[in-house]
Amino acid sequence: MFRARIHLTMAVAALVGLVASAGATAAAKPTVTIGNKNFTEEFVLGQLYKQALEAKGYKVLFKGSIGSSELIDAALTSGKINFYPEYTGVIVADIAKQKAPQTAAATYAAAKRFEETRGATLFSATPFYDTDSFGMLTSTAQKLGVKTIGDMKKVKSFTFAGFPECRTRITCLLGLKQVYGLTQAKFVPLASISVYTLLDEGKTTAADVFSTDPQLQGSKYTVLTDTKHVFGFQNVAPVVSKSLASAGGAAFAQIVDAVSAKLTLAAMRAMNKAVAIDKQSPAAVAGTFLKANHLK
Amino acid sequence: MIAAGGPVIPNFGQGSACERSNGWFCTDWLHAHWGDTLQPALVQHVWLSALAVGIGFAIAFALALVGFRHRLFDAGIGALADFLYTIPSLALFQLLVPFTGLTVTTVEIALVSYTLLVLYRNMAEGLRGVPADVLEAARGMGLTRTQTFLRVELPLALPAILAGLRIATVSTISVATVAAFVIPEGLGAPIFIALDQNLFKTEIVAAGGLAVALALFADGLLVLGQRAATPWSRA
Amino acid sequence: MTVAEAFTPHTFLDAFGFIHHNASFLLQKTAEHLELSLAALAIALLLALPLGLWLGHRHRGLFLAVSVSSVGRALPSVALIAFGLTIFGVGFWNNTAALVVLAIPPILTNAYFAVDGVDADVVEAARGMGLSEWQILRRIELPLGLPLVVAGIRIAAIFVIATATIAAVAGGGGLGEIIVDQASYGLAGVIAGSLCVSALALLAALLLSLTLRALTPRQGPVS
Numbered sequence: 001m002f003r004a005r006i007h008l009t010m011a012v013a014a015l016v017g018l019v020a021s022a023g024a025t026a027a028a029k030p031t032v033t034i035g036n037k038n039f040t041e042e043f044v045l046g047q048l049y050k051q052a053l054e055a056k057g058y059k060v061l062f063k064g065s066i067g068s069s070e071l072i073d074a075a076l077t078s079g080k081i082n083f084y085p086e087y088t089g090v091i092v093a094d095i096a097k098q099k100a101p102q103t104a105a106a107t108y109a110a111a112k113r114f115e116e117t118r119g120a121t122l123f124s125a126t127p128f129y130d131t132d133s134f135g136m137l138t139s140t141a142q143k144l145g146v147k148t149i150g151d152m153k154k155v156k157s158f159t160f161a162g163f164p165e166c167r168t169r170i171t172c173l174l175g176l177k178q179v180y181g182l183t184q185a186k187f188v189p190l191a192s193i194s195v196y197t198l199l200d201e202g203k204t205t206a207a208d209v210f211s212t213d214p215q216l217q218g219s220k221y222t223v224l225t226d227t228k229h230v231f232g233f234q235n236v237a238p239v240v241s242k243s244l245a246s247a248g249g250a251a252f253a254q255i256v257d258a259v260s261a262k263l264t265l266a267a268m269r270a271m272n273k274a275v276a277i278d279k280q281s282p283a284a285v286a287g288t289f290l291k292a293n294h295l296k
Numbered sequence: 297m298i299a300a301g302g303p304v305i306p307n308f309g310q311g312s313a314c315e316r317s318n319g320w321f322c323t324d325w326l327h328a329h330w331g332d333t334l335q336p337a338l339v340q341h342v343w344l345s346a347l348a349v350g351i352g353f354a355i356a357f358a359l360a361l362v363g364f365r366h367r368l369f370d371a372g373i374g375a376l377a378d379f380l381y382t383i384p385s386l387a388l389f390q391l392l393v394p395f396t397g398l399t400v401t402t403v404e405i406a407l408v409s410y411t412l413l414v415l416y417r418n419m420a421e422g423l424r425g426v427p428a429d430v431l432e433a434a435r436g437m438g439l440t441r442t443q444t445f446l447r448v449e450l451p452l453a454l455p456a457i458l459a460g461l462r463i464a465t466v467s468t469i470s471v472a473t474v475a476a477f478v479i480p481e482g483l484g485a486p487i488f489i490a491l492d493q494n495l496f497k498t499e500i501v502a503a504g505g506l507a508v509a510l511a512l513f514a515d516g517l518l519v520l521g522q523r524a525a526t527p528w529s530r531a
Numbered sequence: 532m533t534v535a536e537a538f539t540p541h542t543f544l545d546a547f548g549f550i551h552h553n554a555s556f557l558l559q560k561t562a563e564h565l566e567l568s569l570a571a572l573a574i575a576l577l578l579a580l581p582l583g584l585w586l587g588h589r590h591r592g593l594f595l596a597v598s599v600s601s602v603g604r605a606l607p608s609v610a611l612i613a614f615g616l617t618i619f620g621v622g623f624w625n626n627t628a629a630l631v632v633l634a635i636p637p638i639l640t641n642a643y644f645a646v647d648g649v650d651a652d653v654v655e656a657a658r659g660m661g662l663s664e665w666q667i668l669r670r671i672e673l674p675l676g677l678p679l680v681v682a683g684i685r686i687a688a689i690f691v692i693a694t695a696t697i698a699a700v701a702g703g704g705g706l707g708e709i710i711v712d713q714a715s716y717g718l719a720g721v722i723a724g725s726l727c728v729s730a731l732a733l734l735a736a737l738l739l740s741l742t743l744r745a746l747t748p749r750q751g752p753v754s
Contacts, residue, residue, distance in 0.1 A: 040492070063398045066398065067714065071714055081398075190702075191711045192488050193492065193495065193700070271308070273308075279311050279322075281333060289306060291306075292305075320617075383729060386711060387725035390713055470604075470606065474609055476609075477711070483610075491616065497617050512602065515604070
């Protein structure tokens with residue numbers, strides 16, 4: 001009876017923590033509701049943080065595959081999730097709609113300042129960055145004779161494929177049109193299929209690729225140089241709601257930061273490759289990585 | 297590869313030749329991922345569908361009990377069910393998210409809404425289709441209202457009710473694949489993931505095939521149930 | 532300021548504002564949607580209608596008609612669209628083929644039962660009068676079975692229009708493109724797109740009902 005009472009109290013505390021995102025009692029660990037966006041790298045990131053926290057005794061609710069930054073940000077501010085991995089440049093340029101800073105550190109600082117005005121905070125950033133890039137088939141690049149994004153000005157008309165939110169982002173299509181003056185670009189929005197499918201089938205001239213995509217390792221695809229830094233600096237940093245951060249305290253932050261610190265470019269590329277090319281599950285890949293680094 | 301202070305990057309192993317070249321039916325992938333991807337998705341899908349049909353059945357039945365005798369009520373419920381049915385599933389899921397979040401509840405509310413049309417109409421039709429003289433005869437035999445309902449009306453309406461249940465079940469299993477657009481549950485989830493991974497054929501074939509098989513299986517089961525419950529009518 | 536807002540009662544009104552401000556865009560997307568739906572429906576009619584009518588006339592292939600109906604209903608649209616993608620790649624045919632597969636069952640099954648169910652005595656009488664098989668089908672069975680045939684086409688049409696929405700995930704364009712893209716168009720856009728799809732489906736149903744009424748000869752005095 002007494003034990004049942006304790007279990008009931010803990011369950012209610014966890015429930016309150018979840019529903020109100022308010023801090024639970026100082027002794028109990030807060031429930032973490034993790035969300036992630038809907039592409040390979042985010043699946044892996046979501047799993048990494050989820051499994052690392054679970055290994056240290058945290059209860060984690062996982063809301064995988066939410067969608068674009070705009071949607072997942074709305075999920076955070078409305079309390080549906082309290083933790084998700086985000087790209088610093090996207091926060092600054094696309095959510096805060098501020099002018100993109102010129103260094104990675106400045107981008108992180110600006111992103112953190114912004115999130116703190118809306119009930120959230122940023123934990124430490126990862127060493128790796130993943131910027132959108134202007135990609136195309138190498139054969140296309142050779143045919144058009146282009147090496148930098150600026151070179152595309154001489155192409156009379158071309159299509160550019162990407163996630164729908166790319167259309168209105170200054171770190172994506174909008175930047176291409178306004179900063180590079182590529183007004184002749186025609187946008188092809190994607191819903192669920194990958195840009196590489198469209199590139200392979202010749203359905204688009206160029207596409208918004210991610211710099212950590214394993215497909216870019218070979219020579220089939222080429223990335224044009226972004227001389228004007230339109231695509232910004234995109235290190236990953238977990239966006240955490242203030243209530244979760246204060247409830248979790250230093251112990252919580254330490255666990256998360258320990259994971260982030262291990263995510264170098266090489267590590268991320270290897271994990272993305274294991275999922276996208278070798279068809280392993282994000283959960284398994286994340287688990288293997290955490291175990292190898294004694295985080296699980 | 298170990299750098300000073302850097303991470304240990306384990307060897308994740310290479311995918312088989314079949315996986316790397318995007319084959320149609322890579323048995324090694326299926327074997328490796330049945331337990332962590334396909335089976336959980338299948339179980340989730342069964343649960344999502346069964347729950348929706350069960351709740352829809354209960355609601356539709358309750359409504360039909362009232363609706364089959366009151367014309368105005370019937371028209372109203374019928375119109376509502378009709379309207380719900382025309383809302384594209386993709387839209388309905390998204391519209392519910394702000395209310396019920398990114399949860400199974402959201403998906404269930406939508407799935408239940410879609411079952412209401414078929415279930416309600418069939419039930420109301422079935423109950424209405426009981427001939428008046430049969431009811432007269434029952435009353436003449438001295439049966440109470442409840443007895444008439446349980447022993448005469450319900451059995452006679454059963455074929456229509458079961459036909460509706462069959463259609464509702466199969467279409468729910470189908471719409472449940474769209475649910476993966478908002479929450480990563482059910483057989484739609486591996487399909488959407490595979491679409492994003494440069495059309496990974498094996499996963500699409502496996503998950504899609506399982507969805508089709510599940511629907512056919514459920515349909516077959518219900519046909520047998522129909523035959524067992526109403527041996528006097530051919531399904 | 533984020534693109535996706537929480538749902539307030541005002542969002543529904545915003546949807547109408549969206550329609551007002553993006554009328555030409557919505558019209559373009561509706562046209563795309565219609566194009567895909569009509570193409571699929573036309574092909575399905577071409578394949579299934581003659582077959583169903585003929586089989587029903589000959590009273591053959593009951594098993595086929597019933598099985599096609601059962602199997603057809605069981606095909607999850609997402610799976611079909613994914614299959615279509617893997618077979619045909621991205622383009623016009625992957626979605627059209629998937630929609631054709633979905634549209635065939637109701638057309639085939641209803642056509643079969645419509646003709647098969649015509650009173651055998653009437654058909655016999657006609658045969659006795661010396662009408663050819665083709666004449667029997669055209670002048671007796673088809674007119675009598677028309678309501679059921681049109682009901683099947685109506686089911687297929689509504690199903691195709693609704694499923695064409697999902698085709699947007701495979702590059703199908705149309706109104707689905709708005710509905711899957713809450714990030715760009717907001718919930719208001721999703722509602723607006725959804726309203727347009729519903730309107731299209733209702734319009735198709737209405738058109739078919741009117742067609743049925745026009746094709747059915749009126750009997751007795753018009754009240």
